[in-house]
């Protein structure tokens with residue numbers, strides 16, 4: 001132990017562990033990618049494409065790190081010309097019937113996200129739930145469910161610290177999955193990178 005109470009490891013061992021961990025994460029992404037249902041993905045793509053065509057809004061909800069991954073997705077949707085909003089932002093408008101909610105929650109049981117899902121459903125919006133849990137509250141909503149079978153914060157163990165604490169595995173997978181959806185939407189709509197770049201904030 002060092003004076004800070006941390007376990008000391010030599011610099012080169014630590015460096016190797018960081019590289020190994022990146023490989024562990026890359027392997028997890030590959031394994032999960034092959035386990036995601038093609039039907040669910042195809043339904044999600046169809047709902048999003050229909051929203052763009054009809055000019056319906058796409059709202060993104062998620063708490064904490066799952067919400068951050070959702071923000072990255074919302075930004076790319078906006079670059080593509082979708083009316084995309086993040087639930088809870090000051091300038092986010094009202095949800096209307098026909099709009100779409102993409103709810104992201106690894107545990108599927110985060111109360112705020114489940115309540116937003118219920119509210120959007122009661123308004124007549126379509127709900128797409130991106131979660132890791134097959135029997136969660138979010139999954140119980142009448143929604144299109146995309147299950148990313150990865151460790152979420154509810155799978156955290158009291159006795160062990162895994163390489164991916166709490167919901168890290170799910171959150172990274174959610175980002176890779178959502179960016180992969182964007183890449184396919186780009187392909188299907190033919191939007192160009194120049195068009196996307198023109199919509200990017202010019203006040204940064």
Ligand SMILES: O=C([C@H](O)CO)[C@H](O)[C@H](O)COP(=O)(O)O
Pocket residue numbers: 062063064065066067104105106107108109110113152153154165166167168171
């Ligand atoms: O921020 C998070 C936490 O650090 C777990 O890794 C989660 O993303 C947040 O708590 C929301 O959880 P889920 O709804 O289960 O994704």
